[in-house]
Amino acid sequence: xxxxxxxxxxxxxxxxxxxxxxxxxxxxxxxxxxxxxxxxxxxxxxxxxxxxxxxxxxxxxxxxxxxxxxxxxxxxxxxxxxxxxxxxxxxxxxxxxxxxx
Numbered sequence: 001x002x003x004x005x006x007x008x009x010x011x012x013x014x015x016x017x018x019x020x021x022x023x024x025x026x027x028x029x030x031x032x033x034x035x036x037x038x039x040x041x042x043x044x045x046x047x048x049x050x051x052x053x054x055x056x057x058x059x060x061x062x063x064x065x066x067x068x069x070x071x072x073x074x075x076x077x078x079x080x081x082x083x084x085x086x087x088x089x090x091x092x093x094x095x096x097x098x099x100x101x
Contacts, residue, residue, distance in 0.1 A: 033064040033073070045072050048092045055079050071095065 038046075041061050050056060058076040065071075070090040077083045083100040 033062045036061050036063050038074075041072055041074065042090065044092050045074075045088055045090070048088060048094065049074055049076075049086050052094060052097065053078065053084060053086070056084065075100075 038058055038061050040063075046058070049058070053076070055078055056076040057078075058074050060075040062073040063070060064073065072088050072090070074086045074088070075083065076086070085096075085098045085100055087095040089095065
């Protein structure tokens, strides 16, 4: 028996364990954040953020599902250089505005 024959059964088991673990973790993780293009953020969300922080230039967006609700996390900068992170629901309710240091 050569080394390849001895390694293949162990490799198959390792692959099965990795696949099972990743599949199960996906079932229980309800807070997946995914980065999305700003163009994919609904207009009402953008408008609400811009009305709350006039002059903000948004640079990044993430979308997450939390307890069956969609939450957007937006990042942007004001003309004075201050950077903000805003969490907002898909209905337009601001959860948090945080000044980044």
